[in-house]
Amino acid sequence: MTERLYYADPYRTHFRARLVEAQPTGDRLAVVLDRSAFYPTGGGQPHDIGTLAGYPVLEVVERADSAIVHMLPAGSVLPEGELEGVIDWPRRFDHMQQHTGQHILSQALVQLFQADTVGFHLSQSYSTIDLNRNDLGEEEIARGEALANQIVFEDRPVSWRWVNAEEARQLPLRKPPAVHDHIRIVHIEGFDWSACGGTHVARTGAVGIIKVTHVERRGAETRLTFLCGGRALQHYTALHTLTSRMARQLTVAVEELPEVVQRLQDEARRERKAREQLQGALIEHEAAALMSQALQIGTVRVIAQRLTGRAPQEVRQLASRITAHPGSVVLFGLAPGSEVEPAGRSKGQLFFARAENVTGDMRALLQEVCREVGGSGGGSSTMAQGGCDATRLTEALERAQTLLRQWLAS
Ligand SMILES: [Zn+2]
Structure with missing residues (x-):
C-alpha cells in the first residue's frame, strides 16, 4: 500500500520516494513507490500528471491492493535509491x-x-x-x-x-x-x-x-x-x-443584441413573405404565357415545355397553377442548370399533370414514357413526377404528346 502524500497536503508538488516495483506493461512501465503525491483516478476525479525521475507520468491508477501505479513510457530507466516526483500543478x-x-x-x-x-x-x-x-x-x-x-x-x-x-x-x-x-x-x-x-x-x-x-x-x-x-x-x-464580436458586427452594444436579433428575424420573415408573393405573381405570369402557347388536342389544351435549371418545387407550383384551369394538361421536362449540376451527373425530371376535369392517368402516362426512354417515376393520376437522362427529355416530351393524342382519340 502506497503512502498518499496528497491526503495530508494537496498543495505539495515535489516529493522524494523509494522505488518498490517497475513492471513493463504493453507500451508502458508500471511504477509503484513507497509513497506518492500523485492522485490516482477515482471518486469522480481524474488522475494527476507530472514527472517521475524526469519521465512523464501518463496515467495514475489505484490497484486492488491499494498501491498507486504510475504509468511511464516504456523504456524509462529509473535510478537506484530515491527518485523525485513532480506534480503538474495547474492541472x-x-x-x-x-x-x-x-x-x-x-x-x-x-x-x-x-x-x-x-x-x-x-x-x-x-x-x-x-x-x-x-x-x-x-x-x-x-x-x-x-x-x-x-x-x-x-x-x-x-x-x-x-x-x-x-x-x-x-x-x-x-x-x-x-x-x-x-x-x-x-x-x-x-x-x-x-x-x-x-x-x-x-x-x-x-x-x-x-x-x-x-x-x-x-x-x-x-x-x-x-x-x-x-x-x-x-x-x-x-x-x-463572442458577444463582443457579434455586437461589433451589428454595430450595437452587447446589451442590445437580443433586441437587434429579434428585429433582424422579423425583417427576414417579412422579406421572405414578400419574396413568396413576388414568386407567386411571377409563376402566375409565366403560367399565363405558357397557356397562350398551348396545343389544342381535341378538347384538351396541352402545355408541353422543356425547362432548365429551375427548382423542382417551383416547377410543381407552375404545373398546379396551369392545371387549375379546366381542360389543361401539363407535360414538363426539367433539365439541370449547367452551373448547379455536379460534373458527370445529368439527370432530367418529368412532371405530368392534368386538370381535374380531364380524364386520363398521369402516372400511367409517365410510366409508359419512362419505359420507352429509360427512367422511373410515380405519383397520382392527376400529378406524376419522374426522372430520366437529361439528354432524352425532349424525346420523352414528344413521346408523351403522341401517347396523349392516342388516348384522347380513343
Ligand atoms: Zn471531495
Missing part, C-alpha cells in the same frame, strides 16, 4: 477547484431543496453532478448557485481529518461513507461534511466562482453541468469575446 489545482466547488454546490442544493447528489464526474473541460430530483426549475438552480457562491466569497476554511466509524456517525455527513473505518472527512467550516479521498483547496475563496452552465432532466434525476474557478473564467472570456 492539480484545477481539479482541487472543481472538486471543492462540487462539495459546496451539492451541499447548497441539499440545504435549499433537499436535493441529494447521487453522481459526480469531473472531466477535462467541465464537471457534472446528478441530483435525485427532477423538479427543480431555473429559479431554484439559480438560488443554489447563489448560495454556493456566497460560501465561496465567505472564504471559509476547508480542512480534512481521519475519523473512525463511531466519530463519523456523530457528523452530519452529506451521504454515508463508502468505507466503514478510517474515514477521511473533508469539512467546509460550518457548511459541509463529506467523506472524500479527493484533493481540495484550503479555503473556499480559492474556488473563485461556481457557475452552472447546463441543466438536463434525466428520468427521475437532474444533471447539472458546472464550472469553477479558472474554467469559469475561461468560459466567461470565451462568451465575452
Whole structure:
C-alpha cells in the first residue's frame, strides 16, 4: 500500500520516494513507490500528471491492493535509491477547484431543496453532478448557485481529518461513507461534511466562482453541468469575446443584441413573405404565357415545355397553377442548370399533370414514357413526377404528346 502524500497536503508538488516495483506493461512501465503525491483516478476525479525521475507520468491508477501505479513510457530507466516526483500543478489545482466547488454546490442544493447528489464526474473541460430530483426549475438552480457562491466569497476554511466509524456517525455527513473505518472527512467550516479521498483547496475563496452552465432532466434525476474557478473564467472570456464580436458586427452594444436579433428575424420573415408573393405573381405570369402557347388536342389544351435549371418545387407550383384551369394538361421536362449540376451527373425530371376535369392517368402516362426512354417515376393520376437522362427529355416530351393524342382519340 502506497503512502498518499496528497491526503495530508494537496498543495505539495515535489516529493522524494523509494522505488518498490517497475513492471513493463504493453507500451508502458508500471511504477509503484513507497509513497506518492500523485492522485490516482477515482471518486469522480481524474488522475494527476507530472514527472517521475524526469519521465512523464501518463496515467495514475489505484490497484486492488491499494498501491498507486504510475504509468511511464516504456523504456524509462529509473535510478537506484530515491527518485523525485513532480506534480503538474495547474492541472492539480484545477481539479482541487472543481472538486471543492462540487462539495459546496451539492451541499447548497441539499440545504435549499433537499436535493441529494447521487453522481459526480469531473472531466477535462467541465464537471457534472446528478441530483435525485427532477423538479427543480431555473429559479431554484439559480438560488443554489447563489448560495454556493456566497460560501465561496465567505472564504471559509476547508480542512480534512481521519475519523473512525463511531466519530463519523456523530457528523452530519452529506451521504454515508463508502468505507466503514478510517474515514477521511473533508469539512467546509460550518457548511459541509463529506467523506472524500479527493484533493481540495484550503479555503473556499480559492474556488473563485461556481457557475452552472447546463441543466438536463434525466428520468427521475437532474444533471447539472458546472464550472469553477479558472474554467469559469475561461468560459466567461470565451462568451465575452463572442458577444463582443457579434455586437461589433451589428454595430450595437452587447446589451442590445437580443433586441437587434429579434428585429433582424422579423425583417427576414417579412422579406421572405414578400419574396413568396413576388414568386407567386411571377409563376402566375409565366403560367399565363405558357397557356397562350398551348396545343389544342381535341378538347384538351396541352402545355408541353422543356425547362432548365429551375427548382423542382417551383416547377410543381407552375404545373398546379396551369392545371387549375379546366381542360389543361401539363407535360414538363426539367433539365439541370449547367452551373448547379455536379460534373458527370445529368439527370432530367418529368412532371405530368392534368386538370381535374380531364380524364386520363398521369402516372400511367409517365410510366409508359419512362419505359420507352429509360427512367422511373410515380405519383397520382392527376400529378406524376419522374426522372430520366437529361439528354432524352425532349424525346420523352414528344413521346408523351403522341401517347396523349392516342388516348384522347380513343
Ligand atoms: Zn471531495
